[in-house]
Structures are given as C-alpha cells and as structure tokens.
Amino acid sequence: MDGTNKNLTRRQFIAAASAGSLAGIASKSIPAYGNVTKKAGKLAILGGEPVRKNRSWPRWPYWDPKVVDSVVETTKSRIWCRIQSKSGTVPTLEKKFAELIGAKFCVATGSGTQALHTCVEALGIGPGDEVITSPYTDPGTIASILSARALPVLADLDTESYQLDPDDVERRITESTRAIMPVHMMGQPCDMGRIMAIAKKHNLKVIEDTAQAHLSEYRGRKLGTIGDLGCFSFQSSKTIACGEGGAVVGNDEELMDKCYTVHNHGTSRRGRTEVAGPKYRMNEFEAAVLLGQWSGILERFNRRNQNAAYLTSALKDIPGIRPQKLYEGTASGSYYLYATSYLKEHFNDIERGTFLKAVAAEGVSLSPYIAQGLHREPWIDHILSRPVYKKMFSEKRLRQYREEIDCPNCDRVCREMAMIWASGPLLGSKRDMDDIINAIAKVYENRDKLSRV
Ligand SMILES: Cc1ncc(COP(=O)(O)O)c(C=O)c1O
Incomplete structure (x- = not known):
C-alpha cells in the first residue's frame, strides 16, 4: 500500500463508499484496489464477470x-x-x-x-x-x-x-x-x-x-x-x-x-x-x-507475513471487514489462517452466508471456520x-461448571468470522492478494444488490 492510500482516511472512505463513488476514488487514489474499478460491475453471483477466474492458488501441503x-x-x-x-x-x-x-x-x-x-x-x-x-x-x-x-x-x-x-x-x-x-x-x-x-x-x-x-x-x-x-x-x-x-x-x-x-x-x-x-x-x-x-520454511514464513501485511493494509479500509486485532508486541504471525470479522451492519445487514457466497462467486474462498465454540458441544x-x-x-462444582459454561463473546466470533485458509494462498503473488481485496471490495460496493441473492 503506498502513501496515497494511507492519506485516505477511514471517514473519507466510508463517505465515498456510501455516496456510491468508491469506484471513482479507487481508480484515482487507491492503487492497491488494483483493477476493482474496472471489474466492479455486476456481481458474479448475479451473472457478472468474476474478479478471478482460471487461476489457481498455491496448493497445500507443500512438497518438492x-x-x-x-x-x-x-x-x-x-x-x-x-x-x-x-x-x-x-x-x-x-x-x-x-x-x-x-x-x-x-x-x-x-x-x-x-x-x-x-x-x-x-x-x-x-x-x-x-x-x-x-x-x-x-x-x-x-x-x-x-x-x-x-x-x-x-x-x-x-x-x-x-x-x-x-x-x-x-x-x-x-x-x-x-x-x-x-x-x-x-x-x-x-x-x-x-x-x-x-x-x-x-x-x-x-x-x-x-x-x-x-x-x-x-x-x-x-x-x-x-x-x-x-x-x-x-x-x-x-x-x-x-x-x-x-x-x-x-x-x-x-x-x-x-x-x-x-x-x-x-x-x-x-x-x-x-x-x-x-x-x-x-x-x-x-x-x-x-x-x-x-530449507524453504523461513522463506515461506516471510512471504506469508508480507502478503498478510499487504492484505491488512487494504482490507482495514473496507467498512465491515475488520482484520484480526494483534496485541502490542506482536512481531510476526504464522498466518496459518488469515482472519477477519464480517460486520454485517456495514453491509446492509446482509447475512454472512450470503456475503461468503458472493465473494466465492468472485473466485475467492472465505470460510466461516469453527461453527460453534466448544462450550456448545455435547462433550x-x-x-x-x-x-x-x-x-x-x-456436585456443587459441577453445577457451577454447567451454569457458567456460556461464552457469549465466542458465540459472536463464530457468527462474524470470515477467514482464509492461508498456508497455501498466502504464498501467492501480489496479484493473488489483489484478487482477494478486489473480490471483497466489489461485494462491499454492491452490497445493496445482495438482498436479491
Ligand atoms: C489450536 C489447535 N490446537 C490443537 C490442535 C490439535 O493438533 P493435531 O491435529 O495435530 O492433533 C490443532 C489442530 O488443528 C489446533 O489448531
């Protein structure tokens, strides 16, 4: 992400996006959004051209x-x-x-x-x-x-x-x-x-x-x-x-x-x-x-970290997509998974399932990951x-254990999660990362049309 994009504040971005002018801004000021403007037309799920087609992701597990x-x-x-x-x-x-x-x-x-x-x-x-x-x-x-x-x-x-x-x-x-x-x-x-x-x-x-x-x-x-x-x-x-x-x-x-x-x-x-x-x-x-x-472990680790930083620098500016919060002191991650929260209130209350289907139709697979926390499983x-x-x-301790089993924040995380299985995909090229960003941005721009899906 270059300096131009850093200069676009989140408020400006939201204002532009809700005024329907995101595509215009993207073409002028957000180079990292790449070709989203050209492809921001009709959603693939509604019969338009997908952002990504005929291109595979780096496969995992790795072998040579x-x-x-x-x-x-x-x-x-x-x-x-x-x-x-x-x-x-x-x-x-x-x-x-x-x-x-x-x-x-x-x-x-x-x-x-x-x-x-x-x-x-x-x-x-x-x-x-x-x-x-x-x-x-x-x-x-x-x-x-x-x-x-x-x-x-x-x-x-x-x-x-x-x-x-x-x-x-x-x-x-x-x-x-x-x-x-x-x-x-x-x-x-x-x-x-x-x-x-x-x-x-x-x-x-x-x-x-x-x-x-x-x-x-x-x-x-x-x-x-x-x-x-x-x-x-x-x-x-x-x-x-x-x-x-x-x-x-x-x-x-x-x-x-x-x-x-x-x-x-x-x-x-x-x-x-x-x-x-x-x-x-x-x-x-x-x-x-x-x-x-x-011999390739460190190189792959560094590549995932570079790609993750690039993804985060772009995705953090899309309203309703919140990349995983990292604690102070975090220097690097394995990026086994690249995780974000999908906040539907920024997407006209479109359910996560619909959002995931729309992004998948653009050629990018995001997963809801764990359906429910272990506090909800029959064990x-x-x-x-x-x-x-x-x-x-x-008996008292086991009763208390049962009564206090709830984890509402975990329930929320399960509802909002939208992540990428990253071991292979985050080894991809800048163009691969742009596809992820563009697919999500395109769905965001077209969020008002998702109620028809
Ligand atoms: C957080 C976490 N803990 C434990 C495990 C268990 O590891 P394994 O599958 O190698 O037994 C996994 C595996 O997915 C995991 O993701």
Missing part, C-alpha cells in the same frame, strides 16, 4: 523433490522408528526444531493433541485438577485435558483478537486450577504479557497451544517458548506439515525429560519404565517429510454424566 528424496532415503535406511538410531530423522528434527524456535529442548510426537496431553501429564495434572483454556479452538486442545481426566474450564474471548480474554481467565480460577492453556488462534499471539502475569500471581503453569503458530514472535520470543511448555502441530493443513505430527518444546531439562518419558509409554531415556504414559512417538517418515521441506453432557467426573468433583 527434496521432500520425496527425504522419504525415499528414510525408506531405504530401514530406520523407521526413532528408537533404532540416535541420529535418525526424529532426533535430528527435534534438534533442528528446537533451534528454529529458540528453545533448548524438543520432543516430537505423533500429533499436536498428543504433544498437549504429554505436557498435561508431565506437569502432573490429572483427576480433580482444572485447566483453563479457550472454547474457540480445535477439539484436540480439550482432548488433551480430558485424556488426563482433568476438567477443561473454558474462558471467554476478546471478540476482536479471537484470543482468550485475560480478565475472564482470571475470573475462572478456582482452588483446583493448575494451569492455563492459551491457544494462539490463527497463528497470532494471545495477550501473553497479561496471561503470564496472571499465571505468576496464582502460581499456575502455562502450556502454550502453539499448534497453529509456528515461528510467530511476541516481544522478542517465539511463541511456544514463553510459557512452561509449548506444543506444535504438523497436521497437513499447518504451515509446517507432515500429515500428522506434533512437538513439545521447552527450556527446563528435567521437565522436558519427563515429557520424553511420558510420550514413550512411561519409559525414560535411561530405559526404565517409570510412570504411566501413552505411546506417542513420532515415526521416522513423518520427520523425513518435515526435514525435506526445511460437556458426556463428562458431567460420567461417574468418574462425579467422583472427582463436588
């Missing part, structure tokens, strides 16, 4: 011949399991990933959910304990707490950042709370300054759910290295991917040694079976896929009806 060679090499080596060699792909990945993230230690696992559960167990959290986390996340987050037979307590969100609201986190602390599990949604940092301060004040552990947030940086540190432990996912859609995979990172040697023991069916590096633990080892093929893509009835939870928690 180096990834294939790496898998072939592992196949031929006959080292397919991490315990066969100290220099196999899994131990190598652990060293390289710790280095990349700026952590002292790493233990690779079979998924992000496994990484999180490993941490919960290694910290000694179990029956009767509570862990505060977000309702706006993948079910794997709470599965890690439930697998330890602890109670996931859901705190509400900041509606603009989609992250945990630290005030609500603090409100939900009880005498049984042992840890906070902040989830860095969309690959952007939570308000970690405040979350860490709350944890310190109440003597709680912090397990960062960094499943979406590879390489994101906050106040000079990579996410995953701020709390006691950090957990990553390498599931297919993530910005570093191998199908299914995960990792725990941390700086405390003893605690990370415990993570190794837990994830290795309770058997330590010293060969003694010491604690109860699942078998969550990453296999050598998964690590081979990850190592095969290593709550399931655990509250189970004798084991009735044994672990008092």
Whole structure:
C-alpha cells in the first residue's frame, strides 16, 4: 500500500463508499484496489464477470523433490522408528526444531493433541485438577485435558483478537486450577504479557497451544517458548506439515525429560519404565517429510507475513471487514489462517452466508471456520454424566461448571468470522492478494444488490 492510500482516511472512505463513488476514488487514489474499478460491475453471483477466474492458488501441503528424496532415503535406511538410531530423522528434527524456535529442548510426537496431553501429564495434572483454556479452538486442545481426566474450564474471548480474554481467565480460577492453556488462534499471539502475569500471581503453569503458530514472535520470543511448555502441530493443513505430527518444546531439562518419558509409554531415556504414559512417538517418515521441506520454511514464513501485511493494509479500509486485532508486541504471525470479522451492519445487514457466497462467486474462498465454540458441544453432557467426573468433583462444582459454561463473546466470533485458509494462498503473488481485496471490495460496493441473492 503506498502513501496515497494511507492519506485516505477511514471517514473519507466510508463517505465515498456510501455516496456510491468508491469506484471513482479507487481508480484515482487507491492503487492497491488494483483493477476493482474496472471489474466492479455486476456481481458474479448475479451473472457478472468474476474478479478471478482460471487461476489457481498455491496448493497445500507443500512438497518438492527434496521432500520425496527425504522419504525415499528414510525408506531405504530401514530406520523407521526413532528408537533404532540416535541420529535418525526424529532426533535430528527435534534438534533442528528446537533451534528454529529458540528453545533448548524438543520432543516430537505423533500429533499436536498428543504433544498437549504429554505436557498435561508431565506437569502432573490429572483427576480433580482444572485447566483453563479457550472454547474457540480445535477439539484436540480439550482432548488433551480430558485424556488426563482433568476438567477443561473454558474462558471467554476478546471478540476482536479471537484470543482468550485475560480478565475472564482470571475470573475462572478456582482452588483446583493448575494451569492455563492459551491457544494462539490463527497463528497470532494471545495477550501473553497479561496471561503470564496472571499465571505468576496464582502460581499456575502455562502450556502454550502453539499448534497453529509456528515461528510467530511476541516481544522478542517465539511463541511456544514463553510459557512452561509449548506444543506444535504438523497436521497437513499447518504451515509446517507432515500429515500428522506434533512437538513439545521447552527450556527446563528435567521437565522436558519427563515429557520424553511420558510420550514413550512411561519409559525414560535411561530405559526404565517409570510412570504411566501413552505411546506417542513420532515415526521416522513423518520427520523425513518435515526435514525435506526445511530449507524453504523461513522463506515461506516471510512471504506469508508480507502478503498478510499487504492484505491488512487494504482490507482495514473496507467498512465491515475488520482484520484480526494483534496485541502490542506482536512481531510476526504464522498466518496459518488469515482472519477477519464480517460486520454485517456495514453491509446492509446482509447475512454472512450470503456475503461468503458472493465473494466465492468472485473466485475467492472465505470460510466461516469453527461453527460453534466448544462450550456448545455435547462433550460437556458426556463428562458431567460420567461417574468418574462425579467422583472427582463436588456436585456443587459441577453445577457451577454447567451454569457458567456460556461464552457469549465466542458465540459472536463464530457468527462474524470470515477467514482464509492461508498456508497455501498466502504464498501467492501480489496479484493473488489483489484478487482477494478486489473480490471483497466489489461485494462491499454492491452490497445493496445482495438482498436479491
Ligand atoms: C489450536 C489447535 N490446537 C490443537 C490442535 C490439535 O493438533 P493435531 O491435529 O495435530 O492433533 C490443532 C489442530 O488443528 C489446533 O489448531
């Protein structure tokens, strides 16, 4: 975005847009809107020409011949399991990933959910304990707490950042709370300054759910290295991917040694079976896929950040499209997802579903993402009806848990979300980004016609 556009204030933009002269302004003063003016005619959903056609997005997950060679090499080596060699792909990945993230230690696992559960167990959290986390996340987050037979307590969100609201986190602390599990949604940092301060004040552990947030940086540190432990996912859609995979990172040697023991069916590096633990080892093929893509990881990360900055600089000026709020101290994000809120009051009250269909017809796919928060899913009835939870928690606590399950801000985020699965698309060209901007701007300009859709 150049200086010309910066000079166009939001008020001028809204005035121009509502006076129906946005296209004129766009052609003169908003170069980043590119060819929207020429194409701003009839909406594609009403039979007009789409902004984008016959062009594909960069595909995801990523592979190139180096990834294939790496898998072939592992196949031929006959080292397919991490315990066969100290220099196999899994131990190598652990060293390289710790280095990349700026952590002292790493233990690779079979998924992000496994990484999180490993941490919960290694910290000694179990029956009767509570862990505060977000309702706006993948079910794997709470599965890690439930697998330890602890109670996931859901705190509400900041509606603009989609992250945990630290005030609500603090409100939900009880005498049984042992840890906070902040989830860095969309690959952007939570308000970690405040979350860490709350944890310190109440003597709680912090397990960062960094499943979406590879390489994101906050106040000079990579996410995953701020709390006691950090957990990553390498599931297919993530910005570093191998199908299914995960990792725990941390700086405390003893605690990370415990993570190794837990994830290795309770058997330590010293060969003694010491604690109860699942078998969550990453296999050598998964690590081979990850190592095969290593050389391009930083380049792809930087490209997504550049494209995201370009998108935000244009989209923030479209009334009714509010890019995700980033907390002060955010230096970069993984941009696993590029997220915005759709505020229908700026679009003549047109429902989000109609808006998404209209943008899709222009050749740009936006997703509503998570349909409803985890506080609205049936697992709550399931655990509250189970004798084991009735044994672990008092009747009073379980009644209060049920009564306080509401998260209205999360409901709002679910209603307003309009995001792009960004791992592949944000690797695109400037023209690809312009297509996204132009498609949304075109629908905005034609919002009065959407009632006919
Ligand atoms: C925020 C979050 N937490 C946890 C997970 C679980 O990771 P995995 O699918 O690798 O088990 C995911 C995966 O989508 C996630 O997005």
